[in-house]
Amino acid sequence: MSAVPPLAENHRRFMSGNEAVARGAWEAGCNVAAAYPGTPSTEILEYASQLPDMYSEWSINEKVSLEVAIGASLAGSRSLCAMKHVGLNVASDALMSQTLAGVGAGLVIAVADDVGLSSSQNEQDSRFWGRFAHVPVLEPADAQEAFDYTKRAFEISEQFNTPVILRLTTRICHVKGVVTFGNRTSFSKAEGFVKDPGRYIMTPGIAKKRLPMMFEREAEMQRYSEVCDLNVIEEGSDSRIGFITSGPTYMHVKEAYPNAAVIKLGLSYPVPFAKIRELATQVDQLVIAEEVEPILETELKAAGIELLGKEILPRIGELSPNVLRPAISKLLGEEAPEVAPTKTPIEIKPPVARIDPATGIDVFPRPPTMCVACPHLGIYYCLSKIRNTTISGDIGCYTLGAGHPWNALDTTICMGASMGIAHGLDKGRVEADKDKKIIAVIGDSTFMHMGMQGLLDITYNKGNVTILLLDNRAVGMTGGQDNPASGRDIHGQDAMKIDFRKLCEALGVKPERIHEVNPYELPSLFTALRDEVKIPEPSVIITNQPCVLIDFYGAQPAFTVDDDKCTGCGNCLDIGCPAILVTRRETVIKPNGSEKELAFVKIESGACTGCDLCPKTCGPDAILPLADYIRQ
Amino acid sequence: MNENKITNILVAGIGGQGVMTAAEVLSQTALSQGFDVKKTEVAGMAQRGGVVTSHVRFGAQVLSPAIPPGEADILVGFEPAEALRWISHLRPTGVAMINTTRQEPPVVSLGLYDYPEDPIGEIAATGIEYHAFDAGAIARELGNFKLVNTVMLGAISELLPFPAEVLKNEILDRFRGRKPELVEINDKAFELGRKASAEH
Numbered sequence: 156m157s158a159v160p161p162l163a164e165n166h167r168r169f170m171s172g173n174e175a176v177a178r179g180a181w182e183a184g185c186n187v188a189a190a191y192p193g194t195p196s197t198e199i200l201e202y203a204s205q206l207p208d209m210y211s212e213w214s215i216n217e218k219v220s221l222e223v224a225i226g227a228s229l230a231g232s233r234s235l236c237a238m239k240h241v242g243l244n245v246a247s248d249a250l251m252s253q254t255l256a257g258v259g260a261g262l263v264i265a266v267a268d269d270v271g272l273s274s275s276q277n278e279q280d281s282r283f284w285g286r287f288a289h290v291p292v293l294e295p296a297d298a299q300e301a302f303d304y305t306k307r308a309f310e311i312s313e314q315f316n317t318p319v320i321l322r323l324t325t326r327i328c329h330v331k332g333v334v335t336f337g338n339r340t341s342f343s344k345a346e347g348f349v350k351d352p353g354r355y356i357m358t359p360g361i362a363k364k365r366l367p368m369m370f371e372r373e374a375e376m377q378r379y380s381e382v383c384d385l386n387v388i389e390e391g392s393d394s395r396i397g398f399i400t401s402g403p404t405y406m407h408v409k410e411a412y413p414n415a416a417v418i419k420l421g422l423s424y425p426v427p428f429a430k431i432r433e434l435a436t437q438v439d440q441l442v443i444a445e446e447v448e449p450i451l452e453t454e455l456k457a458a459g460i461e462l463l464g465k466e467i468l469p470r471i472g473e474l475s476p477n478v479l480r481p482a483i484s485k486l487l488g489e490e491a492p493e494v495a496p497t498k499t500p501i502e503i504k505p506p507v508a509r510i511d512p513a514t515g516i517d518v519f520p521r522p523p524t525m526c527v528a529c530p531h532l533g534i535y536y537c538l539s540k541i542r543n544t545t546i547s548g549d550i551g552c553y554t555l556g557a558g559h560p561w562n563a564l565d566t567t568i569c570m571g572a573s574m575g576i577a578h579g580l581d582k583g584r585v586e587a588d589k590d591k592k593i594i595a596v597i598g599d600s601t602f603m604h605m606g607m608q609g610l611l612d613i614t615y616n617k618g619n620v621t622i623l624l625l626d627n628r629a630v631g632m633t634g635g636q637d638n639p640a641s642g643r644d645i646h647g648q649d650a651m652k653i654d655f656r657k658l659c660e661a662l663g664v665k666p667e668r669i670h671e672v673n674p675y676e677l678p679s680l681f682t683a684l685r686d687e688v689k690i691p692e693p694s695v696i697i698t699n700q701p702c703v704l705i706d707f708y709g710a711q712p713a714f715t716v717d718d719d720k721c722t723g724c725g726n727c728l729d730i731g732c733p734a735i736l737v738t739r740r741e742t743v744i745k746p747n748g749s750e751k752e753l754a755f756v757k758i759e760s761g762a763c764t765g766c767d768l769c770p771k772t773c774g775p776d777a778i779l780p781l782a783d784y785i786r787q
Numbered sequence: 788m789n790e791n792k793i794t795n796i797l798v799a800g801i802g803g804q805g806v807m808t809a810a811e812v813l814s815q816t817a818l819s820q821g822f823d824v825k826k827t828e829v830a831g832m833a834q835r836g837g838v839v840t841s842h843v844r845f846g847a848q849v850l851s852p853a854i855p856p857g858e859a860d861i862l863v864g865f866e867p868a869e870a871l872r873w874i875s876h877l878r879p880t881g882v883a884m885i886n887t888t889r890q891e892p893p894v895v896s897l898g899l900y901d902y903p904e905d906p907i908g909e910i911a912a913t914g915i916e917y918h919a920f921d922a923g924a925i926a927r928e929l930g931n932f933k934l935v936n937t938v939m940l941g942a943i944s945e946l947l948p949f950p951a952e953v954l955k956n957e958i959l960d961r962f963r964g965r966k967p968e969l970v971e972i973n974d975k976a977f978e979l980g981r982k983a984s985a986e987h
Contacts (some may be wrong), residue, residue: 161954171824240987263855271807296826297852330827331814377814403852410851477855518872519900521801521892728897732837737896754898 167335172301172327175334176237176265177202179208180304183261184342186232187210189220191604191635193239194274195328198266200237201636204645208339213636213645216570216604217242221249221264225318225644228262229355231344233309236385237265240279241569245605247284252357254288255365257316257372260344261309262494267323270446271472274632276550276569278471280448281322287422289373292320292424293385298332300304307385309342311422315376322423324446326403326473338593375519377425385421388434395487397438399431399451399462404444404572411476412483422424428458435460441481442742443466444474488689525555527759528710528766530627530674534596536730537771538623541688544592545580549573549606551598552631552702560731564596573597574609577620586640591686593619597639599626607662613693614663621687626655627702635705659695668694677771679718700711703764711765713781715758720777723753727778728770735760735769793846794948795854799873800865802839803892805936808897809863810841812940816957817845820949827852836892838869857871861946863939867906876977884942884984886935888923918942918953920983926976934976941980951981974983 170178176199186382188211191199204211207555210227217238227234238246241268244372250264266284269275285292292662293308295301301323308319355360380386393398393414401420402406408417418434420427435441441462443452452464467482468474486489525531535556538546548554548564549572557564566576570675577595584591599608637643642652659669668690670683680698687694701707727735741753758769760781770778796813800806809830814826822845826949842854857875864870864885877883884922887907895902901910907919922942944951955977962969 169814169824226937326827326852330825331811332825332852333818333823406850412824455917473853475855476851504882518906519892519895520905521836521838522894523868524800526836535794559894559899595933647815731893733893735896736891737898754896756896 157305162452163655166337167333169331170298170334171198171329171331172295172298172323173198173329173769174202175298175302175336176235176305176321176323177206178334178336179302180233180263180309181206182337183306183309184233184340185235185261185263185309187224187234188344189214189223189234189237190237191215191217191220191242192630192636193267194240194633195638196239196265196323196326197238197268198328198597199235199265200645201594202664203235203237211645213630213638215386215639216266217246218249219664221246222252223259223459223605223645224262224264224725225249225253227260229259229348231260231347232514233261233263233342235263235265235305238282239275240265240266240268241285242266242278242611243281245570247288250284250288250290252310252362254290254320255357256707257310258318259348260342263308263313263321264304264318265305265321265323265326267328268447270324270326270742273325273715276567278447280446280450281320282424282450283448285320285322285448288318288320290317290320290367291315291376291380291422292322293419293421294322294423295327296402296405296419297327298330299334300421301327302334304385307674315372317372317376322331322402324403325649329460345606351437358705373398373425374390377427379765380422380427381429383422383427383623386427387419387421388430388437389417389419390437391416394438395524396440396442396696399443399445401445401451401719404446407475407479408444411479423451428455428460431455431460431723436461441488442486444479446474447471494716499586504722514572522558523555524733525552525731526703527732527762528764528768529732530698530702530704531556531625532730532732532766533674533677534557534623534698535563535766536768537677538563538594538596539729540681541592541684544594544688545577545588546594546596547573547576547580549595549597549601550632551601551625553596553598553625555598560729569599570601571605571609572604572612573601574620577622578613578616578618579610581619582616592621594621594623594684594688596625596633598621598637599624599628599653599655600630602655603639605649607658610659610664610693610695611662620689620693621684622693623684624695626654626661626697627705627749628700628707629702629705631702632703635702641705641707655695664693664695669697670695671697671699673700674698675766675768677768703766708764711762711767713763713769714758714767714778715760715781715784717777717779717784717787718755719757722775722777723755724774725752725754725756726772727756728754730769730772732769734759791847793844793849794859795859796843796863797854797859797864797873797876798812798841798843798865798944799869800837800839801869801892803841804865804890805933806839806841809865809940810843812844812957812961813843816947816954817843819851819957820953821871822846825849825852829890838872840873852857855891855970861943863943865922865935865939868903870917870919871903871906871909874913874915877915879915882918882943882946883910883915884939884946885910885919886922886939888921888935895962904927918984922980922983925979925983929972929976929979933974934972937973937976938980938983941977942976942984943979945984 224236828841
């Protein structure tokens with residue numbers, strides 16, 4: 156990540172939407188920025204933390220990050236919190252009441268929808284929250300707008316006394332474009348925190364009084380939406396179709412239909428019905444292109460505006476030009492447009508049968524894998540060898556344990572769910588499962604995010620779950636961010652370091668049921684696991700080796716395979732390390748006449764970091780340090 | 788029709804190969820030449836050895852950041868099976884530049900899937916113009932596997948709407964400040980890539 160120049164007069168730079176949001180907030184005089192990492196929003200706070208004179212933090216979860224931002228807003232500082240779409244589910248409890256109280260200084264919630272699910276457990280449309288919480292939703296269409304709208308969001312927040320949702324998607328967060336930016340302005344409310352229990356103490360009586368104010372604010376915002384410059388009609392020479400669109404979909408529409416009339420909704424909620432009716436009079440047919448849910452479509456149809464939406468456009472995934480074109484062509488009764496005109500047409504021979512000509516993705520899949528030497532490898536190796544288990548998993552790199560070769564996870568639902576679900580699997584077990592051992596697997600960051608409460612529930616309610624707490628001292632999947640397990644703050648400075656043993660003890664786990672093990676020491680890990688699943692009490696096995704992608708990890712000299720000793724048993728492949736590759740396969744007939752598949756292996760010496768895991772699975776001792784092998 | 792000619796470059800490979808860096812360098816170079824540029828990628832879980840693609844688009848004005856299938860002018864394939872996976876993203880007049888160093892994922896090692904027997908042959912069968920050479924071997928010979936990136940950029944440097952020297956300078960500038968000891972070797976890698984693409 157390049158350093159951000161703190162002060163610059165009208166500079167232009169190539170930056171991502173995430174960086175633009177951080178920069179926009181900073182220029183708007185934002186004083187407090189908080190987030191829990193989550194793809195695709197993570198980099199917002201990474202960039203924010205590099206900017207001077209603005210407090211930034213990794214919060215332990217999204218709800219806390221929003222509460223921190225709310226507190227800062229009430230204290231008189233403009234504040235930002237950022238999260239991925241599912242993060243707002245967690246934070247929504249705070250949002251749903253804060254909307255009644257309003258803000259002190261500007262409060263902006265940047266929420267990033269993972270449209271197309273590149274790295275999430277579901278695909279959600281965060282625009283719903285605008286309706287649910289009666290707060291405005293701004294939707295930038297590219298990095299420049301991400302910058303501009305962030306600044307604007309603070310103004311709107313203060314003008315209407317409301318939190319503002321800045322709705323981003325992957326195609327905003329992770330797209331770089333040229334952004335013109337400026338300087339920081341300082342902002343703080345001179346009066347600071349103003350005691351106002353009639354606004355900030357959300358008891359039923361007060362909330363009842365605040366409700367009409369909230370609806371009044373929404374009506375006022377609706378009038379603003381009709382006249383505000385963020386919602387504009389762009390006239391077009393082709394009046395056959397007029398598009399209603401917002402966010403990155405606007406760019407897709409303009410690319411596919413540059414001559415069509417468009418209403419671009421920068422402030423997509425509250426909805427500017429009159430402005431949309433105005434567009435309707437200018438075109439033969441209105442089409443709404445919105446990612447993901449038909450939210451606006453439903454509202455516009457209910458308002459009696461005739462249009463087409465999800466009848467012709469998909470409800471899942473992005474509405475990119477190649478998705479829009481065939482649907483609109485069909486509507487217009489045209490042939491689907493040919494793929495880009497070419498100077499000298501070349502005849503393409505029919506592609507080979509196994510490739511889908513439309514996508515070309517019929518090559519073997521290349522799913523994400525655990526890293527070479529990942530400390531989780533040994534854990535899943537052990538889990539895959541224990542029989543008669545039900546294993547509830549969680550959100551993080553270790554979700555990959557559900558895949559090959561381990562197949563050692565049975566559920567993954569949401570952050571922290573491994574705890575409660577394991578407890579429920581135990582309490583709800585029927586006769587057929589009476590001997591099943593219930594295991595929960597959770598990472599350090601996820602445990603602190605939302606797993607601790609689940610563990611307390613298990614201990615309080617006499618549960619019987621064996622918990623594997625995989626402490627790799629980082630938020631791994633999002634790129635190794637710091638957290639209380641790393642003992643460093645967002646700036647990499649020393650911070651409090653959590654003691655998981657003490658924490659688990661405090662949450663009610665008996666000291667003798669807590670084990671700290673090195674996940675590369677397979678025998679002790681396996682023994683701890685085998686013993687604890689037999690004991691009908693909550694127990695926690697804490698693994699203590701760092702993520703291989705962070706600076707706590709120290710690589711060792713590589714290992715190699717002695718071809719003369721390798722018997723092709725394939726045991727080492729059960730580890731699932733990407734550095735172990737098969738060189739040849741052989742089918743042999745065993746003395747009893749049955750067939751056996753042999754797989755002879757090698758180790759990619761450039762990738763191996765000498766974690767010493769695979770030699771422990773090798774019966775004939777064919778895996779040895781590369782240096783020893785060369786010496787032989 | 789050419790008033791806003793957009794150049795579309797698709798860089799495809801595997802997490803950790805430098806796909807995103809290559810795309811960033813291309814973008815910055817186009818930017819320095821006065822183009823409007825957009826770059827998009829699917830990252831997320833990609834750093835865990837999954838498929839990574841980065842789309843670079845530049846021209847007078849770029850709207851949508853993603854290259855539609857069948858509209859890429861250049862495909863930079865950092866791995867042969869990945870090049871094959873994305874070959875239909877090229878337009879018929881497009882060019883594929885392919886590193887032939889194979890990287891087999893665990894699903895292949897485990898015997899769950901087969902690696903294509905002859906990915907380059909399959910690409911050849913589409914009739915698309917392609918250049919395939921072992922950029923990995925060139926990088927290894929130079930003593931640093933990470934140089935694959937620079938080799939591949941050198942390989943496509945003659946296909947761009949700006950001089951190859953401009954791209955090379957952009958790369959070398961990235962090292963001049965922070966790691967001057969790597970300037971010379973990157974220069975060499977770039978030129979070897981340039982030469983290899985002309986020969987294959």
